[in-house]
Amino acid sequence: MVKRCNTLFFKIILVVLTGIVCLTTGLSILNIRASQQAFVENFVESQDKIFQQTDRNIYNFFRDMTAVTSSISTSSTVEKYLTETDWEYTEEAKNILDLKQYLKQLPIEKYSDMNLVLLGIDGKTLNYNDSSLVMDGETLLHNYVVKKALENPKKLICQYEEGGYTDVMKDYPVIVLAKSISRDGGKNVCGITLLTIKEADFRRYYDGFTTSTNDLLILNQDNEIISSNREEYLKDSGETRKLFKIIKEMEKAHIKTMNREENGQITGYMVQRLQSTNYTMLGMIHPDMAFDRVYDFRYIISVTAFITSIVVIIIFLLVRQQTRPLYKLVEKMRGVREGRLNQFVKVEGSTEIRELSFTYNTMLDEMQQYIDKMMEVEKAKREAEIHSLQMQINPHYIYNTLASVKWLIWQGNKEKSVQVIDAFIRLLRNTISNKKEFITLKEEIENLKDYVIINQTRYGNSVNVEYYVLPDCEEQKIPKLILQPFVENAFFHAFPQGQQGTISIFARMSEGQLKVEIIDDGIGMDNQTVRTLLDKSEGQKEHFTGIGVNNVDDRMKLIYGQNYGILIESKRGEGTKITLCFPEKKEE
Template identity: 30%
Template sequence: MKGYKQYFNGLSIKNKIFSTNILIIILSISIIALFANIVSQKAIIEKAVKNSSRELVLIDNNLQTLITTVEDYSKILATDYRLQNELYNDFLENNNLSTSSHYVGGLDNLSMKKTLSEVISNIVEPNTNIKAVSVLTSNHQWVDVGFADNVVASRIFGSGSEAIDHSFQPVLTGLMKFKFRYEGDDNVFAVTKTVIHKDTGKTVGLVVLYVKETVIASIYERKMNYKGGNFYILDQYGKIISSQNKANLYRDFKEATSISIPTSTEVETGFFQGNGSEKVLVSTHRLEPLEWSIVSVIPIDEITVERKEINKLTIWVGALCLLLAFIVSYLLSRSITRPIFQLSRTMRDIRTGHLTVRSSYQSSDEIGYLNDVFNNLMDRIEELVAENVEEQKTKAEIEFKLLQTQVQPHFLYNTLETIISLIKLNMKTEAITAAKYMASFYKISLSKGNDIITLREEMHLSESYLEIQQLRYVEYMEYTMDIDEEIMSCSISKLTLQPIVENAIYHGLKRKTEKGLLRITGRRMGEEVRIEIYDNGVGIEESQIKGLLREASESSERAGFGVRSVHNRIRMLYGDRYGIELESEVGLYTRVTIRLPFKPLREV
C-alpha cells in the first residue's frame, strides 16, 4: 500500500486525474455489470422455472387429450354396430357347435374380415395417432386385421376369458414391446376395451388399440424451449416409459440420470441439483389419475444462455462506455493540466535564468487567476532582482573602493618604511628598486580609472607587490609565476590577485618557521581561465575556509573581507559559475583557484 501511494504521488497531475477517472468509471461499470448479471441471472432462472412448469402443464393437457381421444376411439369401436354384430354372431356360433360339425369360426370368413377391416380402418393411421388395432373374439381368437401381430397380442394379453377386463371401462397399459407385421418391434402403449353387445348385454369380445411411444414423445418434443433440455415420463414405479433418448426406456430414472426426485404430495415440484456446469433444473408434474410423472431436466447453462448474450451485450456497451470515458477523461485532464503545464514550463524557463518569461494563458477560471498572480509576482520579483543587482553592484564597488583605500595607503606606508630602512642600511640600489616597483604598482592600480585590466597588467601589479614584499621578508618567502601566454590578454578585475597573494604571505608563509614558497600559475581550460595561487604555509582550518566566503557582516577579519570582495566581484561580473575555490590542509598548504571566463580584453 505504501509503495502504491508513493507511485501515485509520483504521477503528474494529468495522469492522476486521468487514472482516477478511469478507475472510478471501471469500478462503476464493473459494479453495474455485476449487479445486472446477478439480477438477470435470477430473473432468467425464475423465468425458466415458470416456463418449465407451464410446459409440463401443457404436456399434461396434451397427453390427457391424446389418452382421452384413444379411449374415446376404443369406445367408438367397441360400440360400432357392425363390429358388435360380427362378434355377436361369432358368440352365437361358439355357443351352438352342435348345429354343424364342420363349423369354422365366422371371423375366418372373408366377408367378415372385410367388414371388420372397414370398421377398424377409420380409427387407425393415417386418420388418427393409433398405429393398429387387435380384436379378441369370444371364442378366444385374435383377429388378423391390419398391422398388429396377433401372435404377440395373444402372448401379451392372453386368449382366454382372463384377457377380457370386465370393468367395461377403457384401460391404459404401461409401455411394452410389440411387433408389427411390416415394421418389426416397437415401443407402444395399449388401450383395451371390453365389447358389450348393446341389446343382450353379453360380453362378445375385446378391442386393443396401440399407440406408439414416439407419438407420446412428440407432444413434449414440440414444447421444448431449451435445446439441451430433456423430458421424461415415468410410471408409478419410477421407470422411464417415454424419453427422447430411447435407450433409457424401461430403466429406473435415478439409475439413468443420477437424479433423485424427492417424495412429495404436491402436483408440481421444482429444484436444482448438481454443481457448476453439471447443475440442472429439475421440474416434475404428476399426471392424474394415471399416477405417471412428467419430468423435465434442463442444464443451467442452457437456461443462462440468454444471460451470456446479455453479458456479451454488457461487455460491448461497457467497452464503448469505457472508450468514451477514456476519451472524455483524457480531454478533461488535458484541459485542466495544459495551462498548469504551460505555467510549469514558464517556471522552468525562469529557473534557468530567463526572468523575463511570462505565462500567456488567459482565462477567467482559477488557473487563469493563478497565472495572473504568478505573472504579477514575477514582475515584482524582477523589479526586486534588478534593485538587488544594482545594490550588489554598488556594494561591490564600495567594497572595491574600500579595498583600494585599505591596500594603497597600507602598502604605501609599508613600502616607504622599507625604502627608508634600505637607505639607512646604505642599500641604495635595493631602495631604488623598491621605489620602482612601488611606482609600477601604483601606476597599474590607478590604470586611468579602469577597473578591468588585462591579466598581463594584473600579473605585473602582483609581481611588483611580490618583489617589494620579498625585499621585506626575504627570509620568509620566495615565489614563482608561470602564466600561459595564451591567457595574458584576458580581462580581469583590477586587484584580483593582490588580496589573495597578501593573504598567502601574511596568514600562511609569515607564520611558518622556515622559508616558504608561493607559486602562481595560470592555464586555459576550455572556455575558462584558471589561476592558482599556492603556498606551503601553515594552512587554514576547514571552518575558516567556509567563513572566508561568507557575507562581510558575518566576519570582520580583513583577510576574509579581501577574499569575499574578490569572489563577489567575479560573480557579479561573470556569473555564479565563476569565482574563488579554496582548498587547504593545516600545516601543509593552501590552494586558491580563481575561475574566470576566457575573454580577451578587446571583447569587454
Template identity: 25%
Template sequence: MIKKLREHELLTKLLLILFIALFAQAATISLFIYHRSREAYIEQFDQSNRMTLQKIQHDFETLNDNIENTLTLLAESSAVEGYFKEGQQTTLEKINQLRTVQKMNDSLAPIFPNIKDDIFLFGENGRMFISNDMVSDLTADDFFQLELIQKVNANPTATQMVFTQFGLTKRDKHSPSVLFIKKLRSTLNQTYGYAVVAITSDELAKIFSQSVDPQITQIDFVTDDKKIFASNLAHRIGTTFDSFDQLNENETLTKANQRITRLPLYRQNSALVSEVNVHSIADQMGVILPIILYNIAILFLGGIVVYIYLNRNTKSIYQLVDSLKQIKEPVATSVPVQGTYEIRTLSTTINQLLTTISDNHTQSLQNEQKKRALEIQAMQAQIQPHFIYNTLTSLKFLVWQQENEKAVSGIDSFIDLLRSTIGNKNEIIPVEEELKSVKSYIAILTLRYGEAISTKIMVPEELYSLYMPNMIIQPIIENAYLHAFQLKKSGFITLYAMIREDTLTFEVVDTGDGYDTEQSPKNRDYFSGIGSKNVHERIQLLYGEDYGLHIDSVLGVGTSVTITLPIIKTPSKHP
C-alpha cells in the same frame, strides 16, 4: 517519458481520474446490462426449456403408447398364441402360424420416427421370433433364465419397462438397452411367453437429443431406482443419479450453477430430468464480446473528448508555468493573462506579485549598494588614518635623526601622496595613478629604511589604462616593509602586474623572513594589519568572492601576496 509526465502532472492525474471514472461507469453499466440480460435470457430459456421438456414428455408417452399398442396386437393374436403355446401341432400348422405372425409384424406401424427397435417373441415352448433380420444373442431358454424375468413375473403389471446393460441381438450385444416386456397370456390367463420391444439407450435418446444442446442442457431418463437409462451424454447411461430424491416432480431446483427440473414419465414409474448449465446459457447469449467492444469504444471516444477538453483548459496553466520558469531574476516582467476565469485571475495576481517583488528587489539593490558604499567608505576611513600615521611616524623618525633634507624630501613625497589618495574622491582610478601613489609611498619608506630594502615595480605600460580600486597596493607594500624584514635586514620587494585568466593580477613578492602559513593568525604579525585585511574585504565587497588576496609564504625564503581583480577598461564597469 517520465519527465514529460512529471511536467504535465496535473493533466496526467486528471486524465487518469477521468479514465478510471469512465471505466468504472462503463463497467457498472455493462455489469447491469449483463445481469439484467442474463436474468431475462435465463427466464426466457426456462420457458423454452419447459416447453421442450413437455414435448419430450409427450413424445415419450407417444412412444410408450405405440409400444403398448404393438405389444397388445401381438398378445391378442391367435396366431401368436397358437405358435408359442404348448400343444400338438403339425408342421404345416406351425408354418402357417409363423407366416401369420410375420405378416402381422410386417403390417405394424413404426414405433416412433427415426428410432430403430427390435420386436422379440419368446414362448415357453422354446420358440422365438425376431421382427427383422438381426440374429438374436439369446435363445428362448436363455431369455427365461434372465434375472429380469423373475422381476417381471413378480410384478402383476402386464407391460413393464426394464433397463439392461446389454442388447438382445448380436448387433446390440454390448449396448445398454431398454426392454418393454409384455406377458403373453392365454384365454385362461396363463402366461405362455413374452413379447418384447427392445430399444438401445442411444436410440431412445433420439427423442430429445436433437431438441437440446448438450453443452447447455443435459437430459436424463431415470428409473424409480435412480438408474439413468437414456441420456444425451452417453457416459452417464447406466450410472446412478445421486440427487434424484432431492427433486420434486414438476419443480425446478437451483444447485450451484445448475437448474434441475424433474418431470414424470407416466406409466413406467420413471422421470425426465433436465440439468441446465447457467454459465453456458450466459455464454450462449453472446453479449460479453459486444459489451467489451462497447467499453473499449466508450473509453476510446470518451478518452479523446476528455483529453481534448482537458488539454485545451490546462494549456494556459502550463503556459503560465513555463512563463514562471523563464523568470530567472525578479526584474520587471509579466506572465500572459489567458485561459479560464480562474487562470486569468491567477495570472493577474502573479503579475501584481512580480511587480511588487521587482520594486522591492530594486529597492533592496539600492539599499545594498548604499550599505556597501558605506562599508567601503568605513574601510577607507580606517586605511587612510593608518597610512597617515605610519607615514608621519617615518617623517618623525627622519626629523629625530636630524636628516632635514630627507625629511623635506619625504614631506614633498607625502604631499604628492595625499594629493593622489585623500584628495582623489574617486573609488575607481587608473592603474597608472595607483602606481604613482605607490611610488610616492616607497620614496618615503626608502628615506626611513635606507637602501637596504630595494623595491622595484615591473608593470607593463599597456595595463596603465585599466582601472582598479584606489589604495589597494600601498597596504601590501607597507606590510612588506614593516613585517617581512624583522630577522633579515636587507632584501628585495618586487611588484608585478599581468593579465592572467581574464583577471588583472598584481603580485607583491619579498625576499624577507617568510612565515609558517599553518600558524594561527593570532601568533603572527604578517598580513594581520588593519590595512591589508580591509583591502581583501574591500575587493570582495566590490567584485565578489572570486577576487581578493592570496598569500604564499615559505619560512626563511620570503612571501608572495597575489591581488586578483576583474579587468575594468572604463569606470562604468565598476559594479
C-alpha cells in the same frame, strides 16, 4: 506524489472519473438485471413449449412400442412358433418366414435402430434383426428384465441395462422394453417380447430440449432413470437421490414446474407424466447459465470500458486544457519563491485565470523593478567600497617596499633595484590609476608577478610561485585584484618562519567556465581557521591592500550571484587549495 494528488486537476479528474464509473456501473447492473429477468421469463416459456413437444415425441415412441408388444401378444403366429416343438425343417422355415412377414407389418419397421427378440418359455428364440444373440435362450430367461416381465405379464417393463443381448449392442448401454406374450390376459404366458434400443440412440427423441443449459431424465414405472443426456444421472448418486426427492415434492404438491436457487443460480424443474403410461419425464433448465452464455459479459464490459475510456479521455483533455494555465502559473510562482523573479506567465485560459495571470505578471514586473533598483544601489555602494579598499594602499607596505629598494641600492644591486621599482610602479598604476573593475586574466597574472617580485625581494626566494595558464584563458575577463589576496595570504600564513614552499596557480576552461586554482604546499588549516578566514578581514600591516578573503567571496556573489564564490580545501600539514570559478566572458 502527495503534492500531485492534492492538485486541482487531479481532484477534478478524480471526481469526474468516480462519477462516470459509478454511473456506468449502476446503469450496466440495472440493464443486465432487467435483461436477465426478461430473458429468464422468455427462456422458461420457450423451454416449456419444447418440453411439451419432447413429451409428445417420447409418447409416440412408447405408444408404438406398446402397440408392437400388444400385437405380438395376441398373435397366433407368434404363439404357434414359440410353443410348437415338433417341426419339420421346411415347416419351421415356412413358419419363420410367415412370422417375419407379420412382424414387418408392425410399427417396429419405423425404428431401424430397434432390436426385436422373441423368447419362448422353453428358451426358444427368434432375432428379427440382422444380428446375432450373444447368449442362448436359457441364459436369457434368467435375465432380470425377463423375470420382471414374467412376474408382471400385463405390464410393459422398461429398464436400463449396461449392455444389450446382441453382438451389435452388447458393448453399449441400452433401454430394454419387455412384455409377456399371452393371448389370455397373462394367465398362460408362452414367451417374452424383448425390444432393445441403444440409450444414446433413444436420446434423439429429446435432443430438441437438451442443451448445455438444459438436462432431461426419463424414469420408468419404478422411478428408475432409464435415460438422460448426462451419464452421471444413470448411476446411483447423491445428485440422483436429490432429484428423486424433488419429483416427490412436486407430485405431492401437484405442481408441474418449480424454481429453486442452487449455488447462486436459478434452476427450473418441470415434471411430466407420459401420456397413457406410468413413466415420468423430468426436465431441468438453468436460465441464469443460459443468460450467461447468450450475453457475452466480457464483450459488454469491454465495450462499456472502451466507451467510458473515450469519455474519460475527452474530459481529461478538456480539464487539462482549462487547468494547464493555472498549473503553469503555480509553477512560475514556485520559481519566484525560489528567487527567480523572471518567471512571467503567458496570459491564457478562462477569464478568471487570464485576470489572475495578468495581475501576477504586473506584480512580478513591479517587484523586479524595485529589486533592480535596490540592486543597483547596493552594487554602487559595494563598488565604492571595493574601490576604496583598492585605493587604500597600506602605508606600511609602501614604506617597507621603499626600504627594500633603498637597501638594494645601498648594496649596489642596481639591476634588481630597477626591477623592483618597475614592478612597484606597474602595481600602483594598475591599482590606483586603472579605473576598470574588470581586467583580463593575463593582466591579473602580470599584477601577481609584480607583487611576487616585490615580496621575494623583501622576504627572500623561499616561496616560489608557478603559473600554469592555458592560452584560451588569457583573454577571459575577471574582477581586478581578485586573485592577489589569496597569493598574499599564502605568503604570510602558509610558510611561517622562512619555510620553503611553492604556490601554484592553474587556470583552465571547464564546462563553459573559467576555473582558477591557487594551491600551496604549506602548513594548511583546520576547518575552524577556514571559517574564521571567511568571516573577517585580515587587517595585517604587511598586506598590500585592505581586501581580505571574505571581501573576495562577497564581491563574487555580488557580481555573479549566490551560486558563485570561493571554495577553500585545506588540511593541516598538507597545504591549501583555493578554487574560483568565473562565467565565460571575453574582452570585446
